[in-house]
Amino acid sequence: xxxxxxxxxISLAAGLVPMAMASGEAGxxxxxxxxxxxxxxxxxxxxxxxxxxxAEIEVIAAPLERLTAAARKxxxxxxxxxxxxxxxxxxxxxP
Amino acid sequence: xxxxxxxxxxxxxxxxxxxxxxxxxxELAQAVLAQIDKQNxxxxxxxxxxxxxxxxxxxxxxxxxxxxxxxxxxxxxxxxVKDLFFVRGxxxxxxxxxxxxxxxxxxxxxxxxxxxxxxxxVGKTNLHELxxxxxxxxxxxxxxxxxxxxxxxxxxxxxxxxxAVAASLCTASLGSDTGGSIRIPASFCGVVGLKxxxxxxxxxxxxxxxxxxxxxxxxxRHVWDAAVVLQAIAGPDPRDEHCxxxxxxxxxxxxxxxxxxxxxxxxxNYFYDHLSLDVERAxxxxxxxxxxxxxxxxxxxxxxxxxxxxxxxxxxxxxxxALHQKNLRSRRQDIGADVRALLEQGECVLATDYLNAQRAxxxxxxxxxxxxxxxxxxVTPTTPVTAAAIGETTVRVxxxxxxxxxxxxxxxxxxxxxxxxxxxxxCGFDHRALPIGLQIVGKPFxxxxxxxxxxxxxxxxxxxxxxxxxx
Numbered sequence: 001x002x003x004x005x006x007x008x009x010i011s012l013a014a015g016l017v018p019m020a021m022a023s024g025e026a027g028x029x030x031x032x033x034x035x036x037x038x039x040x041x042x043x044x045x046x047x048x049x050x051x052x053x054x055a056e057i058e059v060i061a062a063p064l065e066r067l068t069a070a071a072r073k074x075x076x077x078x079x080x081x082x083x084x085x086x087x088x089x090x091x092x093x094x095p
Numbered sequence: 096x097x098x099x100x101x102x103x104x105x106x107x108x109x110x111x112x113x114x115x116x117x118x119x120x121x122e123l124a125q126a127v128l129a130q131i132d133k134q135n136x137x138x139x140x141x142x143x144x145x146x147x148x149x150x151x152x153x154x155x156x157x158x159x160x161x162x163x164x165x166x167x168x169x170x171x172x173x174x175x176v177k178d179l180f181f182v183r184g185x186x187x188x189x190x191x192x193x194x195x196x197x198x199x200x201x202x203x204x205x206x207x208x209x210x211x212x213x214x215x216x217v218g219k220t221n222l223h224e225l226x227x228x229x230x231x232x233x234x235x236x237x238x239x240x241x242x243x244x245x246x247x248x249x250x251x252x253x254x255x256x257x258x259a260v261a262a263s264l265c266t267a268s269l270g271s272d273t274g275g276s277i278r279i280p281a282s283f284c285g286v287v288g289l290k291x292x293x294x295x296x297x298x299x300x301x302x303x304x305x306x307x308x309x310x311x312x313x314x315x316r317h318v319w320d321a322a323v324v325l326q327a328i329a330g331p332d333p334r335d336e337h338c339x340x341x342x343x344x345x346x347x348x349x350x351x352x353x354x355x356x357x358x359x360x361x362x363x364n365y366f367y368d369h370l371s372l373d374v375e376r377a378x379x380x381x382x383x384x385x386x387x388x389x390x391x392x393x394x395x396x397x398x399x400x401x402x403x404x405x406x407x408x409x410x411x412x413x414x415x416x417a418l419h420q421k422n423l424r425s426r427r428q429d430i431g432a433d434v435r436a437l438l439e440q441g442e443c444v445l446a447t448d449y450l451n452a453q454r455a456x457x458x459x460x461x462x463x464x465x466x467x468x469x470x471x472x473x474v475t476p477t478t479p480v481t482a483a484a485i486g487e488t489t490v491r492v493x494x495x496x497x498x499x500x501x502x503x504x505x506x507x508x509x510x511x512x513x514x515x516x517x518x519x520x521x522c523g524f525d526h527r528a529l530p531i532g533l534q535i536v537g538k539p540f541x542x543x544x545x546x547x548x549x550x551x552x553x554x555x556x557x558x559x560x561x562x563x564x565x566x
Contacts, residue, residue: 074455
């Protein structure tokens with residue numbers, strides 16, 4: 001029983017750690033011992049059940065890194081209590 | 096008059112000839128269909144010419160005009176639609192193998208409205224696969240070629256529409272614009288392209304890409320023609336809950352009012368930072384021309400533009416991936432490599448990033464609102480470079496190498512995020528004789544002013560009178 005529980009925690013950690021890292025600062029990718037971007041996105045994809053083939057992750061990892069970094073920077077300002085726009089009414093005072 | 100010269104006439108002149116029965120809608124349709132037969136094998140602008148439907152509609156228009164039942168400036172005019180607008184009984188591929196056999200059983204609202212206005216539908220145009228890209232190098236139906244230089248892309252995703260209008264294979268065309276897909280082909284093909292305000296034109300019966308970013312609008316050779324098409328397709332539609340309830344104004348009423356005294360905002364940051372020399376020279380000359388016409392040029396700043404451009408990518412990646420998730424899982428092999436890679440990237444966007452992007456979007460809309468209290472329109476280049484070669488993945492811009500897709504979209508994307516109306520008009524040619532576009536951005540629901548500025552510029556220059564060589 002304890003072994004199954006231990007294995008469950010290991011597999012959970014294997015999924016969650018890369019997810020947390022993938023959503024973190026792109027600049028941390030070169031830390032000693034850190035996973036390569038390709039490896040991190042492979043783990044992210046596996047943990048999220050995305051079924052993206054490994055070969056394709058090798059293609060999209062670099063643009064994903066750039067996109068994540070750009071999104072982090074763009075979302076730096078405090079949004080306070082601003083509500084999201086949804087597709088129904090983008091513009092204030094729309095007739 | 097030759098078939099090409101008839102097909103190349105603008106709507107104003109054609110309308111006069113048709114109304115006065117100096118030209119029959121059937122003769123006009125035949126002239127345009129002859130041009131499609133002749134040029135389409137080289138350009139691949141049309142996925143499906145519709146000669147039977149076109150001639151039937153043209154005969155109906157002829158009967159009505161002969162009986163003095165003229166329906167207005169679109170009556171008898173040859174129009175095409177991008178192959179993602181549903182036309183009852185006609186295959187709708189969306190440029191994809193996934194929908195190669197999809198035949199809708201109803202017309203899109205905008206197609207219904209074109210029919211009501213008496214337009215003649217001559218065919219459905221080629222596009223980037225699923226409207227998700229700007230090269231129109233379609234892996235399933237072949238690349239669309241730019242009529243000005245056939246080794247170049249036409250821009251996209253409404254590239255078939257841009258090429259068809261430029262080559263006189265229709266008088267106007269309907270396109271869709273999620274991140275520049277009307278304005279980029281308008282710029283690269285040397286035609287006029289209008290992305291109206293979000294909610295101005297119904298999207299019911301139009302195959303989506305990004306629900307909160309998709310817009311529908313015309314491509315045409317002249318600004319007046321774009322106004323006529325907008326007039327026909329704009330307005331409330333109970334079947335599209337995003338559509339605004341207010342009826343559209345008369346877009347032709349003040350189109351010739353000129354720009355004297357109008358404040359034109361010219362962004363000091365971002366839009367003019369990184370352009371090809373030819374584009375910068377042409378756009379600066381256009382601003383000078385507008386100033387000579389009496390407009391007041393006001394330098395302005397748009398601090399949120401970089402973030403808005405990046406976040407519009409986050410939103411589109413997530414929305415398109417959600418839309419196509421099942422197809423990506425079950426028919427991965429039927430999706431082209433570039434579109435598949437974008438859909439896969441979209442699957443990796445975090446829900447929190449998507450939602451925060453939609454929150455930051457509100458801030459950008461407010462920033463633009465504040466700006467439009469000071470100026471009537473903004474004027475920028477549409478694209479920082481002219482059309483790249485087919486198959487090229489990078490371009491040189493001002494000494495740097497950039498991804499073709501990012502370079503082509505970086506001046507247009509943010510206005511999909513804001514939902515404001517934007518017009519692209521031709522403003523010159525580069526050293527290879529490839530067209531350059533000028534982008535005119537307006538206040539929400541103020542298409543009339545955007546069209547007025549574009550019309551004043553067009554009338555003061557002769558760029559829309561240039562035609563590409565016959566293919």
